[in-house]
Amino acid sequence: MAEFTNIRSPRVKAARRLTKRAFRDRDRAFLAEGPQAVREALALKDVTVELFATAEAESRHPDILAAAAAAGVPVHRASGEVMTELTQTVTPQGLLAVCRFVHVPLDEAVREGTRLVALLAHVRDPGNAGTVLRTADAAGADAVVFTDASVDPYNGKCVRASAGSLFHLPVATGAAVAEAARRTRESGLRILAADGAGTRTLDEVDLAGPTAWLFGNEAWGLPPELLDLADEVVRVPIYGRAESLNLATAAAVCLYASARVQRQTLHSVEDPPTPAR
Amino acid sequence: MAEFTNIRSPRVKAARRLTKRAFRDRDRAFLAEGPQAVREALALKDVTVELFATAEAESRHPDILAAAAAAGVPVHRASGEVMTELTQTVTPQGLLAVCRFVHVPLDEAVREGTRLVALLAHVRDPGNAGTVLRTADAAGADAVVFTDASVDPYNGKCVRASAGSLFHLPVATGAAVAEAARRTRESGLRILAADGAGTRTLDEVDLAGPTAWLFGNEAWGLPPELLDLADEVVRVPIYGRAESLNLATAAAVCLYASARVQRQTLHSVEDPPTPAR
Numbered sequence: 001m002a003e004f005t006n007i008r009s010p011r012v013k014a015a016r017r018l019t020k021r022a023f024r025d026r027d028r029a030f031l032a033e034g035p036q037a038v039r040e041a042l043a044l045k046d047v048t049v050e051l052f053a054t055a056e057a058e059s060r061h062p063d064i065l066a067a068a069a070a071a072g073v074p075v076h077r078a079s080g081e082v083m084t085e086l087t088q089t090v091t092p093q094g095l096l097a098v099c100r101f102v103h104v105p106l107d108e109a110v111r112e113g114t115r116l117v118a119l120l121a122h123v124r125d126p127g128n129a130g131t132v133l134r135t136a137d138a139a140g141a142d143a144v145v146f147t148d149a150s151v152d153p154y155n156g157k158c159v160r161a162s163a164g165s166l167f168h169l170p171v172a173t174g175a176a177v178a179e180a181a182r183r184t185r186e187s188g189l190r191i192l193a194a195d196g197a198g199t200r201t202l203d204e205v206d207l208a209g210p211t212a213w214l215f216g217n218e219a220w221g222l223p224p225e226l227l228d229l230a231d232e233v234v235r236v237p238i239y240g241r242a243e244s245l246n247l248a249t250a251a252a253v254c255l256y257a258s259a260r261v262q263r264q265t266l267h268s269v270e271d272p273p274t275p276a277r
Numbered sequence: 278m279a280e281f282t283n284i285r286s287p288r289v290k291a292a293r294r295l296t297k298r299a300f301r302d303r304d305r306a307f308l309a310e311g312p313q314a315v316r317e318a319l320a321l322k323d324v325t326v327e328l329f330a331t332a333e334a335e336s337r338h339p340d341i342l343a344a345a346a347a348a349g350v351p352v353h354r355a356s357g358e359v360m361t362e363l364t365q366t367v368t369p370q371g372l373l374a375v376c377r378f379v380h381v382p383l384d385e386a387v388r389e390g391t392r393l394v395a396l397l398a399h400v401r402d403p404g405n406a407g408t409v410l411r412t413a414d415a416a417g418a419d420a421v422v423f424t425d426a427s428v429d430p431y432n433g434k435c436v437r438a439s440a441g442s443l444f445h446l447p448v449a450t451g452a453a454v455a456e457a458a459r460r461t462r463e464s465g466l467r468i469l470a471a472d473g474a475g476t477r478t479l480d481e482v483d484l485a486g487p488t489a490w491l492f493g494n495e496a497w498g499l500p501p502e503l504l505d506l507a508d509e510v511v512r513v514p515i516y517g518r519a520e521s522l523n524l525a526t527a528a529a530v531c532l533y534a535s536a537r538v539q540r541q542t543l544h545s546v547e548d549p550p551t552p553a554r
Binding site: 036131134135136137138139140141161163164165168169203236237238239240241242243244245246248249250251252253256257259260263 | 313408411412413414415416417418438440441442445446480513514515516517518519520521522523525526527528529530533534536537540
């Protein structure tokens with residue numbers, strides 16, 4: 001197998017430019033780094049375009065190389081220098097996939113029957129956005145919507161922080177917040193804005209029904225015009241002296257609270273009646 | 278007021294070396310950056326040794342300058358270059374306090390009557406550790422213990438991520454995990470290790486009593502010898518397809534679950550009996 005050692009070779013340059021959003025949007029492709037993300041990408045049909053791997057990574061992950069071969073995905077051997085250039089990380093993990101966009105239309109992500117959604121409005125830090133995506137996946141959310149004022153879900157740091165979850169659940173991107181809110185409400189979900197300005201806390205609102213959580217900017221939260229889009233503004237209770245929670249931890253508390261209550265409710269509907277505990 | 282413009286001036290160098298742990302330990306002092314952290318430091322008696330401020334920060338935060346003057350804390354005007362050197366951040370916030378260590382002995386942080394504690398074992402990323410500290414504060418925890426294999430709570434990134442919480446609740450540092458576990462148990466708390474290896478989930482264990490949550494390393498969790506120190510290993514339920522949660526979000530879900538149940542229990546004990554709902 002030929003090894004790419006020159007960062008100026010056309011194929012390496014074509015992949016390298018996907019670190020920039022304008023080129024991602026033009027090629028409708030992005031980069032996913034590391035064994036976990038690459039494994040998830042290969043598990044989906046027609047997502048992985050090509051794979052770059054260092055010699056060390058090839059010998060360490062024979063399963064991934066086999067999956068690529070089975071799917072007919074070309075594998076390019078890359079030198080450490082080329083990999084560093086492509087991943088823009090200090091300690092690259094030796095595996096990088098060029099992937100086709102995986103997002104779905106808003107109407108497909110949010111529809112009747114959808115029970116739990118995270119709506120990201122003005123979330124600007126890619127690490128935070130990726131962490132919320134991972135947490136929404138863990139909490140069993142049906143979809144995550146990156147509205148147009150939020151970071152690009154295909155940003156390298158976001159893909160990395162999502163730890164594979166970008167490939168797990170429907171992600172919509174590019175809709176305006178108002179459009180996402182309208183679609184969400186039309187699909188029968190209540191919109192709860194997570195914000196310190198809420199009068200009621202998470203423990204005081206009814207979380208049993210289909211719910212979309214609206215999360216705002218890391219630093220300044222949700223502006224009044226976005227709070228107005230919500231059915232209710234809800235705050236995570238602060239029991240100690242902290243001024244607030246950071247975005248990703250607040251999202252985790254909200255999404256898990258919904259997941260817990262929704263599942264209890266489902267059980268109590270589905271199960272035969274039991275004596276009150 | 279004289280302005281420090283030379284990064285080689287002795288006073289700047291003495292502060293600058295506090296970015297290194299060895300010097301922090303020798304001087305028993307650390308750096309706290311930004312208006313929020315500086316305000317919290319000044320609110321405590323005898324914590325702030327001196328303050329560096331840019332001209333812009335001085336005019337933007339007259340309340341902080343007044344608090345420093347009232348407390349007899351010397352304020353040094355610093356150039357932007359000196360501030361960048363001291364804070365090691367790309368966009369320094371213009372305010373930096375040299376603070377005395379604020380941690381307390383383990384026996385003071387954890388004692389009879391303590392109801393909720395976070396024990397950090399092998400947490401190595403300072404941003405994660407600071408976020409857990411902030412979340413523990415928000416959840417109303419009584420203390421946070423940084424065991425000896427965890428990151429230094431006075432690391433600049435940890436202080437920043439704690440968003441002032443380092444100054445809010447008792448923090449202990451330096452004890453071995455086994456010692457912290459013994460003290461915790463002797464103080465009447467159950468130790469729950471948060472780990473994907475748990476057989477029961479967060480929703481299945483009784484969280485009403487005094488509880489210490491043991492959190493492990495970001496990448497490899499808790500090794501068997503530390504899991505053995507716990508009364509029970511508990512996992513956060515994963516409802517979707519994510520492999521796991523990241524450390525700070527898992528900690529948020531666990532600490533808030535404890536806070537919620539403990540408060541419900543307290544209320545049901547304190548309030549007059551009400552009909553079952």
